[in-house]
Amino acid sequence: NAGVTQTPKFQVLKTGQSMTLQCAQDMNHNSMYWYRQDPGMGLRLIYYSASEGTTDKGEVPNGYNVSRLNKREFSLRLESAAPSQTSVYFCASTDRIYNSPLHFGNGTRLTVT
Amino acid sequence: QKEVEQNSGPLSVPEGAIASLNCTYSDRGSQSFFWYRQYSGKSPELIMFIYSNGDKEDGRFTAQLNKASQYVSLLIRDSQPSDSATYLCAVNLLALRINKLVFGAGTILRVKS
Numbered sequence: 001n002a003g004v005t006q007t008p009k010f011q012v013l014k015t016g017q018s019m020t021l022q023c024a025q026d027m028n029h030n031s032m033y034w035y036r037q038d039p040g041m042g043l044r045l046i047y048y049s050a051s052e053g054t055t056d057k058g059e060v061p062n063g064y065n066v067s068r069l070n071k072r073e074f075s076l077r078l079e080s081a082a083p084s085q086t087s088v089y090f091c092a093s094t095d096r097i098y099n100s101p102l103h104f105g106n107g108t109r110l111t112v113t
Numbered sequence: 114q115k116e117v118e119q120n121s122g123p124l125s126v127p128e129g130a131i132a133s134l135n136c137t138y139s140d141r142g143s144q145s146f147f148w149y150r151q152y153s154g155k156s157p158e159l160i161m162f163i164y165s166n167g168d169k170e171d172g173r174f175t176a177q178l179n180k181a182s183q184y185v186s187l188l189i190r191d192s193q194p195s196d197s198a199t200y201l202c203a204v205n206l207l208a209l210r211i212n213k214l215v216f217g218a219g220t221i222l223r224v225k226s
């Protein structure tokens with residue numbers, strides 16, 4: 001019963017490098033989300049996918065792209081990493097877009113030097 | 114004004130006492146409210162959700178919602194050292210007809226034995 005699985009757990013990038021954060025859920029949820037968490041700022045929504053085939057920007061989408069590969073998988077890509085993207089990234093899912101709690105993955109700690 | 118506001122704390126209470134955590138939100142149209150607990154270095158985990166005005170109890174936890182005053186609170190009775198964590202308030206906002214879950218920055222709770 002894995003729930004929401006994120007890979008990798010840790011990553012160090014140099015400025016300008018690219019990478020993709022992977023997320024998969026096995027709960028047959030329709031909606032998936034990417035958040036970043038920075039000290040003192042709480043969780044901020046980067047992108048979300050209300051259902052397979054759709055994606056929408058959240059509060060802080062600049063510098064990121066996403067792909068809803070299928071119902072299970074939702075990836076986050078940093079095309080050209082910047083030090084401001086140093087953060088902890090959480091993927092989450094829920095069975096409905098509204099009035100439904102989120103189930104979180106274990107997070108990816110990303111450092112950009 | 115932030116969309117969801119919490120006192121950052123830390124809130125210190127002795128073991129066995131009642132801890133009271135508060136959260137205010139800006140969007141009067143919000144309909145669903147969530148409390149998450151986050152231990153250091155871990156992902157948020159859902160404690161409670163509430164949709165209607167009044168109190169909702171689950172074990173040692175009580176969520177209280179007052180939509181007229183736009184606040185939601187979490188009471189933890191018989192606080193234990195294991196309750197020491199950051200508590201995140203999350204609100205599903207309806208602003209601009211976009212459904213999204215917005216998090217407060219969190220309140221640090223410390224329970225002293």
